[in-house]
Amino acid sequence: MGRRRAATRPSYPRWLLTVAITAVAVLGLVGGALLLPTILGPGGSASSQGGAAMDGTPTPTVEAVLPADQPPAASGKAPCISVNVLASLENADMVRSLASEYMAKPRSVDGLCVTVNVSQEKSGVAAVKRAGQFATTPAAERPTIWLPDSTAWLRVAKDKAGDAGKGFETSGTSVARSGIVVAMPASMARAIGWDAKAPSWADVFKAAGDPDVWERLNHPDWGKFKFGKASPTVSTSGLMGLVASYGVAGNNLEALDGSRLKEAAVVEKVKAGELSTSHYMATPEHFLWHARQADDAGKVSEFLSAVIVDEKSVWDYNRGISSNDGVTKQTGLAPKEPLLAIYPSEGVLVADSPAVVLEGSWISAQQRLAAESFIAYTGTEQGQNVVKTTGYRNIQDKVEDVVATTGRYASSLDVIPLPSDEVLTAVQKSFPEVRxxxxxxxxxxxxxxxxxxxxxxxxxxxxxxxxxxxxxxxxxxxxxxxxxxxxxxxxxxxxxxxxxxxxxxxxxxxxxxxxxxxxxxxxxxxxxxxxxxxxxxxxxxxxxxxxxxxxxxxxxxxxxxxxxxxxxxxxxxxxxxxxxxxxxxxxxxxxxxxxxxxxxxxxxxxxxxxxxxxxxxxxxxxxxxxxxx
Structure with a gap:
């Protein structure tokens, strides 16, 4: 299949790109009187390569220098404007850190101070609630900002809302990035050779469906290939794993064709691929918790050969953080055997953590302004530093060295664009049929x-x-x-x-x-x-x-x-x-x-x-x- 190298470029908030392009134009007019800031690529080198956003649309050929946070000299008066942010289970810690840092500085919106409150929910559950306009959520707890870990859920929510969702947001301001990878115990990755040479997604699914793969590789004690996936009804990594399965079955991973999703041959290939799943769990954290229990008992291979997860979850696991419910985190020693993040050769889908200010009768004009102030902060140099220290890539694809080392991250992401709205929602709806x-x-x-x-x-x-x-x-x-x-x-x-x-x-x-x-x-x-x-x-x-x-x-x-x-x-x-x-x-x-x-x-x-x-x-x-x- 053809490669789309252009898709390796990160996407940016529209306001941030506008600032950057304007700055370049203005500085260019004054010639040598001012020093023109360097416009850098993902690896820190100058770049002029064009790219594609998460939805496949072109991005500018320059990358923005992140603006500095410029809080006012003093906070606005009380009572503060309350901004509720609904995050996903995966990115909630990052969002809480952003909220804490934002509130640590003076803030004034319409002359009032701002309080940011963060709650969390499984992405698929949050999408259902959004589709129903949070009707079952008490008015005081309804979110002003929804910040799931993938744009995919904005589209799923709109589809589930039907005619009522015509005005729903299908894209937002990307706050952070985390590649959806195949995580494997290091010894298993080495045995199959994927630590040295990246497999294709087809190679991954083929190995998962091969009951004798470990025996042929002289490890009969590892048993069958145990392949874990989270449920695509609630989890981003689960949904992206199913997208990858359809892409392999339809021989077009980088540009899924909606017309082929219901072809009998494609559906049967997906069904056959799903047979390799050991079992589904609600979140990646459920799998990694069991993997950690097996590691503590002396043999992680008892439970896991590979699981599709986001990079940040690999970082958490390798530094001793686990959760048996996706909500409550436990911190301990690092595991005896770390996980390796395997990046398939075609590239990876990316969880882009989009922030959107919701349209809803429960949101006041002041709350909307305060929400926009918080979202703007997430794209500043200071906000993006928080993103990096919490295990994510920033919107320029940069990651902290210590995070990349512990999480075994690749230096940059080769991104497979998110499928169209029609394809994405059709893939998710097909899960009951193909699982x-x-x-x-x-x-x-x-x-x-x-x-x-x-x-x-x-x-x-x-x-x-x-x-x-x-x-x-x-x-x-x-x-x-x-x-x-x-x-x-x-x-x-x-x-x-x-x-x-x-x-x-x-x-x-x-x-x-x-x-x-x-x-x-x-x-x-x-x-x-x-x-x-x-x-x-x-x-x-x-x-x-x-x-x-x-x-x-x-x-x-x-x-x-x-x-x-x-x-x-x-x-x-x-x-x-x-x-x-x-x-x-x-x-x-x-x-x-x-x-x-x-x-x-x-x-x-x-x-x-x-x-x-x-x-x-x-x-x-x-x-x-x-x-x-």
Whole structure:
């Protein structure tokens, strides 16, 4: 395929380009009376090469010298104008640092001081909220600025809004840049040779689908190639990974043709490629947290061969920062084995962190002015220094040396332009059709404690039934889903056991929901026995073409005279993971759940733990969970 070297150029805010071009013109008129500032390229050298913006439009042939921040001598008077910024999970720390530095200097807008408040949300979830004009968000908390980590989400939000989104923004002021790369443990990258020679995206997908690749490379102990992807419904790296998959399938990664997206041959290639996915998770941080747990246990290859993530996440991982939910960060020692950021030879898609002032009835004229003041600050020399120190490339593609060394960043990015709005939204909508199918068993605790009310007239069990029913909307008819439940009476066997066998949902849904609604609280809680039994049964019917899972929901501790220990169970799950991995996603339901045991069960199986200790959040948490496979 043809290369688009022009796409290596960064894009800039329109106001910044105007300032730069005007400055060049004015300084040129005065001849030698003033020293003309040097206009530099991404590597710090003079540049006159033209380029393309993130949306593929041409950029000027000169690069702007970043303007200096020029705060007033004194802050405006109180009460301050409040500016709410909604960031993505990925860039929230950077946005908070920008807000802190902005507010550390005097600010005055319309004679008033300015306060910037930063909240965070998964990009895909934020896009849905934007499509609905943040109708479910309290008025005082609605954002003035939306700053997702990719322009892609502006376009997704507009598409989801339909006719109501005609006035929505589809581009914004780029604040920072982070390439979407393939991250691999260093030893694996060296073994396959990608540390020395960049693979193509096609090479990456081919290796991921080769069950014997590590054995041929004299590493049979690494097992199969374990390829992780985040969900394209909520994550930028997940969405960009699917774009890359379509690009490879359609033989035109750098200029995806919308007319080919529905061609049977292209769709079948994408489906085949998705079969190599070990499993999907909501965010890249979920994968990297598990990778870190495996690294701490002495062998990162137990969980991960490669995962598509943004560069900044590699930097975080290599300096010892991890998160099991994408929100709460944990800081520790650097991992025993760092990750390498692999940049495929065609180039990479880029998360460009666009800032947009939203159109909304809840935003005042003063808030709009204050928002524009904050966004202008992000493009100054001082603001862009903050961007670099927080692990990102600035808008000139420059990165701090210490960041590049720790994160193993490339010196500059060879950028693949973001596809058109039509193509981008079509790719995302296709995910339910092309993703690897799930083979999932819902396993519900029906012990006596599930009688307790979470609201007047609503028991814990009824809340669970409602949430599971809602979760069925995330599956397709081709997914295989079943239902089991566990408890027992004094002296009795585990019951009711399997109530609806795992089968295609298109034929099984009515039966499954009927059996779900018929469940009643019983007595004991044979947690370890139930998980061990059903994990073994799922392993016996293991299907390598599907993501094999158990979704475990429990509100209490193992409470039974029946045999079974946590140590025996986690050993079983760990051993199964080598040959027939059954991912046991665990969900702590209510404040009495045994979170320690549920965490251990999920970890041993290579899956993830979810916290619904607030039972009123169960539906949202379970919805998040089922997007992870």
């Amino acid at each position: 690897k199918r799930a083979r999932a068993l819902f396993l519900l605790d029906v012990s006596g404690s599930m009688r307790q009310e979470i609201a007047p007239g609503v028991s814990r069990l009824q809340g669970a039934k409602d949430a599971v029913t809602k979760a069925m909307e995330h599956f397709t008819g081709e997914d295989q889903v079943g239902m089991a439940a566990f408890s027992h009476l004094e002296g009795g066997e585990l019951s009711p056991g399997l109530v609806s066998p795992v089968a295609p949902l298109k034929t099984n849904k009515a039966d499954l929901l009927a059996e779900l609604n018929a469940l009643q609280p019983v007595a004991y809680t044979p947690l370890f026995e139930a998980v061990g039994k059903f994990a073994a049964q799922q392993a016996e019917a293991y299907d390598s073409s599907s993501i094999n899972t158990i979704v475990l929901l429990s509100d209490g501790k193992n409470d039974t005279p029946h045999a079974g220990t946590l140590a025996t169970l986690t050993e079983q799950l760990h051993d199964q993971h080598h040959t027939a991995p059954i991912l046991v996603f665990t969900l702590a339901y209510g404040a009495d759940a045994d979170t320690a045991s549920l965490r251990a069960i999920a970890k041993a199986s290579g899956a993830h733990f979810y916290d619904a200790s607030d039972p009123n959040r169960l539906e949202a948490v379970l919805g998040d969970l089922v997007t992870s496979f």
